[in-house]
Amino acid sequence: MSLFLLGSMVNAFAIIIGAGLGTILPRIPDGMRTTITQGLALCVLLIGLGMALQDQKDILYIIISVVLGGLMGEWLQIENRLLRFGDKMEIWTKRISKGPVSEAFVASTLLFCIGSMAIVGALQNGLNDNPQTLLAKSVLDGITAVVFSSTLGIGVAFAALPVFLYEGGIALVAHLVGSHIDNASAMDCLIATGGLLLIAIAANLYGLKKVQVANLLPALLIAPTLKVYWPIMMQWTTHVFH
Numbered sequence: 001m002s003l004f005l006l007g008s009m010v011n012a013f014a015i016i017i018g019a020g021l022g023t024i025l026p027r028i029p030d031g032m033r034t035t036i037t038q039g040l041a042l043c044v045l046l047i048g049l050g051m052a053l054q055d056q057k058d059i060l061y062i063i064i065s066v067v068l069g070g071l072m073g074e075w076l077q078i079e080n081r082l083l084r085f086g087d088k089m090e091i092w093t094k095r096i097s098k099g100p101v102s103e104a105f106v107a108s109t110l111l112f113c114i115g116s117m118a119i120v121g122a123l124q125n126g127l128n129d130n131p132q133t134l135l136a137k138s139v140l141d142g143i144t145a146v147v148f149s150s151t152l153g154i155g156v157a158f159a160a161l162p163v164f165l166y167e168g169g170i171a172l173v174a175h176l177v178g179s180h181i182d183n184a185s186a187m188d189c190l191i192a193t194g195g196l197l198l199i200a201i202a203a204n205l206y207g208l209k210k211v212q213v214a215n216l217l218p219a220l221l222i223a224p225t226l227k228v229y230w231p232i233m234m235q236w237t238t239h240v241f242h
Contacts, residue, residue: 003125003129003131004125004126004129004171004172004174004175005125005168005171005172006125006131006134007121007122007125007131007132007133007134007135007137007138007167007171008122008125008134008163008164008167008168008171009164009168010131010134010135010138011112011134011137011138011141011163011164011167012160012161012163012164013138013160014138014139014141014142014145015108015112015141015142015145015156015157015159015160015163016145016157016160017142017145018141018142018143018144018145018146018149018156019145019146019148019149019154019156019157019159019160020149020157021146021149022145022146022147022148022149022150022156023149023150023153023154023157025146025150033151036147036151037151037152037205037206038205038206038207040144040147040148040205041202041203041205041206042202042206044111044198044201044202044205045198045199045202045203045206047195047198048195048196048197048198048199048201048202049195049199050195051191051192051194051195051198052192052193052195052196052198052199053192053195054188054191054192054195055188055189055191055192056192058185058188058189058192058223058227061189061223061226061227061230062189062192062193062196062219062223064222064226065189065193065219065220065222065223065226066193066196066216066219068218068219068222069216069217069218069219069220069221069222069223070215070216070218070219072218072222073212073214073215073216073217073218074212074215076215076218077215078214078215078217078218079106079212079213079214079215082105082106082109082214083102083106085105086101086102086103086104086105086106086155086158087101087102101153101154101155101158102155103152103155104148104149104152104153104154104155104156105155105156105158105159106214107148107152107201107204107205108145108148108152108155108156108159109158109159109162109163110197110201110213110214111144111148111198111201112141112144112159112163113162113163113166113167114194114197114198114201114213114217114220117133117134117136117137117140118134118137118163118166118167118170119170119187119190119191119194119220120133120187120191121133121134121136121137121167122134122166122167122168122170122171122174123170123171123174123187125167125171125174126170126171126172126173126174126175127174127175134167141163145157145159183224183227183228185227186223186224186227186228187224189223189224189226189227190220190223190224190227192223193219193220193223194220197213197216197217197219197220200213200216201213
């Protein structure tokens, strides 16, 4: 029996359970909530820096990917679509929560989805039926969901759906396509790009100038694609014109 979606399902349930636990905790004073959120922002910043700095040799690919990804994301209005979905959930849950559901949903979705464990773990689960990395991520995300929901509200729980679709989608593609996407150098480029987006999420959590991180998400697809196919295109162009 194939288990290529097991890790994604466990991760989604862990977020729901963690968020549920966080919402029943005693109310945290506003000052303490701000301090905790800023502390989490520093942790996210550290993770993002570690990811971004592990592949500096592909900086040109990363720059191009962020620029093209930003153009595509603005055209698709990804951030606004996520916020509108969050606003609808805020209306549905206003009787049980008065927190910023929309903001919590977007921030936690991006945090749980953008990262090496989400991408690599989903690929491992899809390629080898090995959910170990996603199971470890589930524990971390569950704990993070407890802290986030205790400060940001029930909107964190709704991140479980896009997390499942994102990780499950990667796992499904990996399961179907197999070795064609098992490229270590492309993964390094993708993870470094994801690290930059995590740094932007940290800036948002810390309350600095708002970065529309969701509109940069297409960069995660463009970066590994450029890494794999740009050299091939250059070789083909050189061959044609010489």
